[in-house]
Amino acid sequence: MLVKTYGCAVYGINATPITVEVNVGQGTKFFHVGLPDNAVKESQQRIEAALKNTGFKMPGKKVVVNMAPADIRKEGSAYDLTIAMGILAASEQIVAPGMEEYIIMGELSLDGGLQPIKGSLPIAIEARKNGFKGFFLPHQNAREAAIVSDLDVYGINNIKEVIEFFTGEATLQPTVVNTRDEFYAAQIQSEFDFSDVKGQENIKRSLEIAAAGGHNVILIGPPGAGKTMLAKRLPTILPPLTLHEALETTKIHSVAGKMGKQASLISVRPFRSPHHTISDVALVGGGGIPQPGEISLAHNGVLFLDELPEFKRTVLEVMRQPLEERRVTISRAKFSVEYPASFMLVASMNPCPCGFYNHPEKECVCAPGVVQKYLNRISGPLLDRIDLHVEVTPVPFSELSKQRLSEKSEDIRKRVVEARQIQAQRYKENEGIYCNAQMSSKMLHSICKISEEGNQLLKTAMERLGLSARAYDRILKVSRTVADLAGSEDIRTEHLAEAIQFRSLDREGWAG
Secondary structure (H helix, E strand, C coil): CEEEEEEEEEECCEEEEEEEEEEEECCCCEEEECCECHHHHCHHHHHHHHHHCCCCCCCCCEEEEEEECCCCCECCCCCHHHHHHHHHHHCCCCCCCCHHHEEECCEECCCCEEECCCCHHHHHHHHHHCCCCEEEEEHHHHHHHCCCCCCEEEEECEHHHHHHHHHCCCCCCCCCCCHHHHHHHHCCCCCCCHHHCCCCHHHHHHHHHHHHHCCCEEEECCCCCCHHHHHHCHHHCCCCCCHHHHHHHHHHHHHCCCCCCCCCCCCCCCEECCCCCCCHHHHHEECCCCEECHHHHCCCCEEEECCHHHCCHHHHHCCHHHHHHCEEEEECCCCEEEEECCCEEEEEECCCCCCCCCCCCCCCCCCCCHHHHHHCCCCHHHHHCCCEEEECCCCCHHHHCCCCCCCCHHHHHHHHHHHHHHHHHHCCCCCCCCCHHHCCHHHHHHHCCECHHHHHHHHHHHHHCCCCCHHHHHHHHHHHHHHHHCCCCCECHHHHHHHHCCEHHHCCCCCC
């Protein structure tokens, strides 16, 4: 007897429906075709034990399992439940009318229990798109899939629950998640706040500018000056995620298996902080079975690279293209997958190996030329993509001992959101551009017009400070953001003056 059940394969952040055809007929042996990988082939042993331990059996006949389309490689153990239900129906151990109306997925344990799967959200979206009535999956993933409306999502603990549902012996209640209520309730939760930071008002101001314009930023300062503490609080002043952004971010984390048990929708902007020993594949994504890397997991959020010069040069260089294009494409011989990677890069570094170059009190003990050599670990093209260079100085005791609270993240975020709204209006005709950091060189001259007085100030600054040519465009972009924060239609000289101070690493002689 021939029976069809349905599952899904995940490629990139999208899913493709897979038809599992099971035919039980005369003969012996078990045949698994349709380009399965080793994990899928091993399902025979798991299914056999699971059926035996739940009161059923593997048919003693010839079983052929075909996974169509046969030219797409099937990977992972999530098809166990799909195949098992097909075998039970094809061997006439159960009568399961209407099974073809559901997507059924889950990894079987030997006792018939279910282990969580990856990519349940893209699968649920594809199931609704293709008109399926419902989706059976492990209960750990149910809330994640249930954010998709107009689809019955059943979180189950073992194969017996699915069998009893289709045979009519028991009923199951679909998992219901009020997506909007949960999304907006979770947005206000954060353990970090800018009010925790004593002093450093100039650094807070620079991060406010970075958040308002979507600019990449590098913090340079001695150990213990508060670089990491400030960077961790940056997501709290970024504009809240929209529902569309939250869904896109959740899809990436779902595919990577980073959602955690009983998680539903990611409601706060991600903050990823990989260690400096990370490989280039782990950063941008890839592997035998392509998986999203840290830059994609930071999509719509912040990627924080602490101690930037300590990262391998190859790791930093592979980031250059994703920083420009805001996506990464991973190509293989037979297919390629694309992951979104629109993130804000925040980096921190010591000014030299000992950490005390330009320190107001402690003396640098590095040999001549070492500071420049340390800085040269970061290539010019990468620095070219960082708009703000911010020098962080240690907080004096007088500031640390003050009892008054600093400005809250909530108040800073209001100003950032207002500036982003101005930019959204400005770039509404430009597809794919949402903030000042994304504007092209061509747009720069029409949007960032400056007066003759401002032009003279910029010329003087570039000559006296020895600023490089790459600094020119960056200064104009940042000054446009400063003007937006001030609610000004024109870029005034004070806006340019503030932007000029954020090009430390472009100054000739900065590193001695």
